[in-house]
Amino acid sequence: MLNKKFTLAGRPIGRPISDDDFDYKEEELRNINDRELLLENMVIEFQPAQKGWMENISNYVAPLEIGDVMRCSGIARVLDSKSKKFKKGDIVSGQTCWQTHPIMNEDDIELIEDTDMPTAYLGALGGTGLTAYFGVTKISKPNPGDTVIVTGAAGGVGSLAGQIFKIAGCNVYGIAGGKEKCEMLINDFGFDGAIDYKSENLNESLGKFCPNGADIVYDNVGGRILNDCLLHLALNARIAICGIISRHKTDNMNFGPENYSNLIFKRATMQGFLMLDYVSETVVARKKMKKWIEDGKLICKEDLREGFENAPDTLKGLFDGKNKGKQLLKIAD
Numbered sequence: 001m002l003n004k005k006f007t008l009a010g011r012p013i014g015r016p017i018s019d020d021d022f023d024y025k026e027e028e029l030r031n032i033n034d035r036e037l038l039l040e041n042m043v044i045e046f047q048p049a050q051k052g053w054m055e056n057i058s059n060y061v062a063p064l065e066i067g068d069v070m071r072c073s074g075i076a077r078v079l080d081s082k083s084k085k086f087k088k089g090d091i092v093s094g095q096t097c098w099q100t101h102p103i104m105n106e107d108d109i110e111l112i113e114d115t116d117m118p119t120a121y122l123g124a125l126g127g128t129g130l131t132a133y134f135g136v137t138k139i140s141k142p143n144p145g146d147t148v149i150v151t152g153a154a155g156g157v158g159s160l161a162g163q164i165f166k167i168a169g170c171n172v173y174g175i176a177g178g179k180e181k182c183e184m185l186i187n188d189f190g191f192d193g194a195i196d197y198k199s200e201n202l203n204e205s206l207g208k209f210c211p212n213g214a215d216i217v218y219d220n221v222g223g224r225i226l227n228d229c230l231l232h233l234a235l236n237a238r239i240a241i242c243g244i245i246s247r248h249k250t251d252n253m254n255f256g257p258e259n260y261s262n263l264i265f266k267r268a269t270m271q272g273f274l275m276l277d278y279v280s281e282t283v284v285a286r287k288k289m290k291k292w293i294e295d296g297k298l299i300c301k302e303d304l305r306e307g308f309e310n311a312p313d314t315l316k317g318l319f320d321g322k323n324k325g326k327q328l329l330k331i332a333d
Contacts, residue, residue, distance in 0.1 A: 002026045005099035006070050006311055013055050016319060021054065022070065022312050032082050035106045039076035041096045043304075044311070045122040046072065046318050046327040047156070048220075048245040060274055070098035070311070073126060075118050076109075077332075086111065093121045098311050100331060117293070123326035124160055124293060124300040125286050131242065131275040132160035133285045136168070139240040139273050140216045144169030147210050149229055150191075152220030154181040156326035157242060159189050161218050163298050166190050170216070173209045175202070175225060177321045184324060188299055197225060206232040213237065213266070222246045222257075230259040239263075239270040245319065301325030 003026070010021035032038050053064040053071055064071055074096030078086050083106035086092065094109035096102045112118050114125075123129055135157075136142060148165045152158040153174025162185070165172045173193045174185040182194035195205040206214075206228060213234030219226050223246030230239070263270060278285075292298035303323040305314050308331045318327050 001029045001101060003029050003099055003101040004308060005097070008054060008064055008066055008068050008070055011055050011066075012051060013057075017051060017054070017312070017316050019312055024309075029101055029103070032080060032103055034082050036082055036103055037078050037086055037092075037106060037109070038080040039092065039096060039102050039104060039109075040079050040332055041074050041076045041100055041102060042091075042330070042332045043119055043122065044072050044074040044096065044098065044329050044331060045126070045128070046315050046323075046329065047128065048243055048318065050315060051319065060276065071095060072097055073122055074102075074331075075112065075122060076102065091115050091118055093118075093126070100308055114290070119302055119304075119328060120290075120293065120300055122328060123156055123302055124289055124298060127275055128156040128326055129160050129289055129300075130278075130282060130285055132157045132164060133289060134275055134278045134281075135218060135240045135242050135273060136161055136164045138278060139271050140165070140218060140238050142168040142170050142216060146170045146215040147212070147234065148172045148216040148218065149175065149206070149210065149214045149232070150218045150220075151175045151225050151229065152243065152245060153185055153191065153194070154324055155220060155245075156323075158218070158220050159185070159301060159325055160298065161242075162191055163189050165216070165218070167292065167297055173214075175221075175229075181321075181324060184301075188301060202228045203231065210234075216240070218242065220245060227258045230257055230262050233262055233266040233268050235266055237266055237268040239268060241270060241272040302328050304328045304330055306330045 006022045009023040078090040085106045091112045092109040148170045150158050150162045154176040162172045171192050174191045175195045177198045182196045185191040185194040193209050210232050215234045217229045217239040220243040222244035303325050314329050
């Protein structure tokens with residue numbers, strides 16, 4: 001049996017990701033050792049952090065070296081096991097990476113018992129959803145009636161964060177690119193309003209939706225959009241810095257914000273965070289979010305594409321704003 005994989009071949013610093021940044025390889029599978037499992041990767045996930053890993057500028061996870069298999073989380077089926085914890089046929093999640101048949105240690109994977117919603121463990125019940133949950137509850141600390149702006153609102157984290165703010169009783173306005181995405185924010189996710197940054201004057205629209213300023217800004221984008229949001233803060237506003245997807249075409253990590261002086265005038269706080277800061281609370285968070293999903297309060301929209309050969313294009317599309325919800329790629333049934 002062959003393991004097909006994509007390895008890192010280039011570092012896209014200061015430019016978009018290209019096909020030349022990956023090498024496609026096929027290798028014969030070795031025999032598994034004690035406590036190891038042979039898996040069949042079924043679905044893998046994509047997130048903006050992957051570009052930072054490729055650039056080797058991320059300082060919160062181990063470096064991704066040239067020649068390493070591209071890193072990502074995935075949902076897989078156990079094909080063979082020398083583990084007492086897992087048996088053939090089990091559905092598991094873990095850092096399965098861009099490969100069709102990973103061999104992993106039993107300590108590096110997690111059994112998925114909710115086989116009726118397995119892909120949720122890459123979205124709402126995985127790192128994406130946990131990032132949204134902790135960014136809202138731990139950093140933003142919403143109060144009922146708060147006015148909230150979510151940037152990158154049609155993406156995996158943004159769409160979930162906006163819905164969690166709604167559950168908390170907030171008035172939520174999302175910023176996204178394109179009419180279709182803005183309609184999705186209102187009709188599918190229950191946002192109170194949406195701004196198409198591609199066709200609208202962002203400052204004018206923010207002024208209309210937030211005449212008294214925003215109590216919370218949940219930012220996934222950075223750059224110009226964050227700069228404009230900082231001009232529309234209420235007194236004692238909280239800004240949660242979750243991502244900087246806008247910088248994927250530049251190597252300048254210090255591009256802003258330009259309007260940070262408004263933090264002084266509005267006595268606002270701006271704080272970055274990582275989901276990893278709250279790993280000890282994962283079980284409680286997942287329990288709450290699963291209940292919201294079952295009750296229909298949390299919609300987990302997934303953009304599911306197909307074909308292992310399309311992994312590079314799927315990641316590139318994420319930075320072009322082509323995804324609607326959590327970006328996933330189906331590799332096997």
